[in-house]
Amino acid sequence: MPTSGSLSFAATEPSLASTPGRLAALEQELRQARAEAAQARQHLTALTGNLNEGMILVGANHQVVLINDQAGQLFNLPQPASQWVGRSLIELIARARECMADPAAYDAENTQAMTCDAGKGLLRLADGRLLERDVRAVQLGTEAGWLLSYRDLTAQHRALAQLDAQRTFYETLLDEVPVEIVVLDEQRHYLYANPQAVPDPAHRAWLLGRTLEEYCQRFGFPMELAQQRDRMFELAKVSTEPVFWDDCTPTADGPVYHQRHFTLLSGAAPGQPYMLGCGLDVTARVQAEERSQRSELARREHQEFMQHMLNTGPNPVYVRDADGALIFGNQAQLQLEEEARQLPASEAVRLRKKCEAAKQAAVNAQVLTTNEEVQAEEACTLPTGEQRWFYSVKRPLVRPDGAVQVLSVSTDITALKAAKLAAEEAVQARENFLAIMSHEIRTPMSGVLGMAALLAKTALSTQQQEFVRSIRSSGTHLLGVLNDVLDVSKIQAGKLALERTMFHLHEAVQQAVAPLALEAQDKGLGFVIEPFTSPDEPWVLSDPFRLNQVLLNLLSNAIKFTTSGRICLRSYLVADTEAELHVRFEVEDSGVGIEADALGRIFESFTQAHADTSRRYGGTGLGLSISRALVTQLGGELAVTSTLGKGSTFSFSLPLTRTTAPPPTPLLATDSGLLADCRALLAEDNPVNRTVARLHLLQWGMLVDEAEDGPTAWHLLEQHAYDIVLMDIQMPGMSGLDVTRHLRQHPDPVRAATPVLALTANAFRQENEQYLAAGLDDYLAKPFAEEQLYAKLVALLRRPAAPALTPLYNLSHLRQEARGNRAFVAGMVQSFLKHTPPNLERLRAAAAAHDWATVAELVHHIKPNLITLNIAGALAPVHTLEKAPVQLPAPDAPLRQTAVAQLLAAVEATLRELPAELAKQQAAK
Structure with a gap:
């Protein structure tokens, strides 16, 4: 349908429209207009296609008029974006809605944006991007439209977030740093002050935008501080380096000293941060310097005094670094080193000195490695061959630069060492004497008692039987005295070893003390045994011989010193756990009693309550001393209460390891025929x-x-x-x-x-x-x-014949201790496999260094395990190595090296075999 405009044009100019020349002109203009329109569209496409923003132009009917590819990329639309032209905006919005982190919020923003003339908003996409949307109303000819533009702000937003985080970090850092920091502008107004500069928050808030002069006026500080700081400010403005100065601020608590500096900020401009000021509180340092200056003379005098003391004292003192170089040595140490530098008299002395130096270096290295104090005995051989001994205390000394050195203070113990060696020789001589005496007494006594036993089996008269009993009684008494002396010797030497045997507590005690019941009856005394009662049989692991020895001593004394009344042995169950029984034993008598002043010395060796006790009652005065030592070693303490004329009570408590009853074993007669024809x-x-x-x-x-x-x-x-x-x-x-x-x-x-x-x-x-x-x-x-x-x-x-090759080990003793508990046996084997190899390496290293003292310590440490596993070939070298030589170099060093090799070979062979044994134990479970 022709428009009103076209009708008017046709009516007014009919001649032009009908003129062929004019028509051609119009067609030419139309073509030109179309070309210009096409060119305009190209320009528009080029313009929109090269924008950094996504563009969508929407007409009044909410149809897409224009959309560039950037908009399609932002919302993951199919390309090219031009395919959306002419389609509904609602369809496009629905497609874009799928990309949104919050679709409901997106719908609300769209409704608001399309009902207003213009508006900006932020869109958060599900993939984390952030878009800025700008909606503007535009005129499309005679119709209204909208221009929607989208800009990706993700990178900008992240950069701003990083800047904010960085600013927050630096502000926090400046607030916490223990230095006063301020920032001023070109007119010296404060733009920033951290809490160290102005601790009071209210004062700090007030200061911003003001000068130091105003601060001093308000809070009463001297104006000289502001004037000095102004001068430093001017110097810093024209200096290429920071300007430093010191100032003093008077306070109610005394003057406060600061070391300050100004630094001109790079790129400073008017109205911007211009000058950085820093201040460090050096009050403590200044005061320390003042004190140091005041006490310099006293310090020098003290230093000279200490040097004089160190040089006057006879104890060598030195400090060595990690390389062993001497850093400090007092006069005694320097003199000792001067003597040591002289040429030794013989090769043996040189070898001994080399071993000593190696051991000293090893101890120093231990101090540096562990950073702990080490105490050691060190020998120093002089060129003459004389050997001096020192007790040295070595500690780590940390120097100001962080280096760790060794401080050593030594005490000459040569005389003490000689006395110790003499005492050890005396102890050894005593042991040798006791061993000889034991042999010399036991050998004939064995013959006497043996013959008496054989004689007792023959047909004898009543008087002859009495003679035999007297012989056996006297011999047994003599052996008892000898055993007492040997026990005291072993107790004093610390060599009294306890057995760990399984036994029934009540039966063992009753069997042991049964002979004393007859002795008490012969004296007309009552003899009572009152064992504790328990639901379980009291099978325990301990040393029944030593326990019974204590009870026999106490009961024998009770019978000896009691003329009428009774003797009572009681036991009480103090505590009962799954692992242990805690049992208290009491021996009570109604005898002569003990005077109060004698109770304190009654347990001393060779001591009795009265001087004539031995003459009247017999005995050596060793029984109670031995009993107390045995009770202590068993884990208890022997005590006594007594009233003169009314009797005494000896008591002690022991922890006894609980165990289970062993399987019954048949009694072995002494004439069973098992030995016939052997x-x-x-x-x-x-x-x-x-x-x-x-x-x-x-x-x-x-x-x-x-x-x-x-x-x-x-x-x-x-x-x-x-x-x-x-x-x-x-x-x-x-x-x-x-x-x-x-x-x-x-x-x-x-x-x-x-x-x-x-x-x-x-x-x-x-x-x-x-x-x-x-x-x-x-x-x-x-x-x-x-x-x-x-x-x-x-x-x-009864043992089976031994094979040609001796077994490497034997677990029978360990199994006996475990009482059928395979887990215990396996645990012991695993522990041996785990802990033994490191000890062997240390043993090998110590032997290579000829450090026989360390070898002795290591061998003594592993000896119980070697005995438990009964490792063949190990006990003989252990005996050679477990005692350190008394002099260095050891005269028997080759023998010791051979023993080390034998011990290592035996144990390492066992270590190779034990994993198979362990597997066998685990398979048997």
Whole structure:
């Protein structure tokens, strides 16, 4: 339909419209207009396509008139974006809505934007982007429209957020830094002050925008501070370096000193931060300097005094660095080093000095490594060969630069060391004397008691039987005195070792004290035993021999000092747990009692309440001393209460490890026929003891060959095969140990494994362990009971024949301790596998350094484990190594190196075999 405009045009100019030339002109204009329109559209497309913003032009009918590709990319629309032209804006909004983080908020913003003339808003997309939307109303010809523009502000927003975080960080940092910091503008107005500069928040808020002059006027500070700071400000304006100065601020608590500086900020401009000011409170330093200056003379005098003291004292003092260089040494140390620098007299002295230096360096290195104090005994050999000993205390000394050095203070203990060695030699001499006396007494006593026992089996008259009982009683008493003396010696030397045996508490006590009940009855005394009652059988692990020894001592004393009344032994269950029984024992008598002033010394060795006690009642005065020491070692404390004329009560409590009852074992008679036709070699130099042993063996049906010395014994062992050997230790010509060593090297493996029972008069357990390490299978102390000898022989002959190769280890002792608890055995094996290798490495290193003291400590540390696992070949080298040499270099160093090699080989071989043993234990569960 023609418009009103076209009708008017046709009516007024009909001639033009009908003119061919005019029509051509109009067509030309139309083409030109279309070309201009196309060019305009190209320009518009180029313009919108190169914008950094997304553009959407919407007509009055809410149809898209124009959209650039940037808008399509912002909302992940299919490309090209021009395909949306002519489509509904609602459809486009729905598509864009899928990209929004909050679609509901987007809907609300769209409604508001399209109902207003213009508006800006932020759109958050689901992928984290942030868009700024600008909606403007535009005129499209005669119709209204809208222009929607979108700009991606994500990077800008993130940059602003980072700037805000950075600004917050620096503000926090400036607020917390322990330095006064201010920022001023060009007119010296404060733009910033941290809390260190102005602690009061109200004062700090007031200061911003004001000058220091105003601050001083308001809070009463001297104006000279502001004037000085103005001068420094002007200097800093023209200086390329910071300007430093010191000032003093008077306060109610005294003057406060500051070290301050101004720094002109780079790029400073009027109205902007211009000058940075910093101030450090140096009041403490200034005061310290003033004090230092006032006390400089006193410090010098004190230093000279200390130097004089260090040089005057006889104790060497030095400081060494980590490389061992001497940093400081007093006069005694310098003199010692001067003497040490002289040429040694011999190669042996040079070697000894080298070992000493190596050990000292190792101790210093330990101080530096652990950063802890170390105390050590150090030797210093002079060129003359004289050896001086020092007790040194070494501590880490931290220097101002952080370096750690060693401060050593030594005390000359040469005289003390000599006294100690003399005392040790005296102790050793005493032990040797006691061992000799034990042997010399026990050997004939063994013959006396043995013959008396054999004599008692013969047909005797009543008077003769009485004579035999007297002989046996006197011999037993003499052995008791000897055992008391040996026990005291072992207690004083710290060598009294306790057994750990399973036993029934009540039965063991009652069996032990039963003979004393007869003794009490002979004196007309009542004898009462009152054991505690419990629902479970009291099977425990401890040392029944030592426990009974204490009870026998106490009961014997009670019977000895009681003439009428009764003796009572009571036990109480104090505490009962799954692991332990805590039992209290009391021995009460109605005897003569003890005076109050004698109670304090009653437990001392060789001490009795009265001087005539030994004459009237007998005894050595050792029983109570030994009993107290035994109770202490068992884990208790022996106490006594007494009233003179009314009796005494001795009491003690012990922790006893709970265990389960063992399986019943048949009693072994001394004439069971188990030893019949067994061939034995009896090697004994004492003819009486040889006769006693021979008669015992013959009555059990054994075939006996005798040897009166070591060479004869070895000759018989070479010529004949024996089922068992009874070996005396001390024999002329060749000791029993030497004979046994030769036997173990016999080419016939069966002969080499012949059981050997040592018959020893030595009562020291340490040496008896050495017998086992030397290859003997068991030992029996003289004098022995017939039953003991029989049981030992049967136990050794019942063992299966030893294979050609000796087992590396034996867990039978460990299993016996565990009482069938496989988990306990496995745990012990695992612990050995874990902790032994590091100890072996330390042992190897110490031996390489000839540090035999450390070797002795390590060997002593691992010895219990070696005994528990019964590692073959380990006990003999342990005996060689567990005592440190008394002089360096050790004269037996080659022997010690050989022993270390043997010990390492034996234990390392066991370590290789134990994992299979552990697997076997775990598989048996």
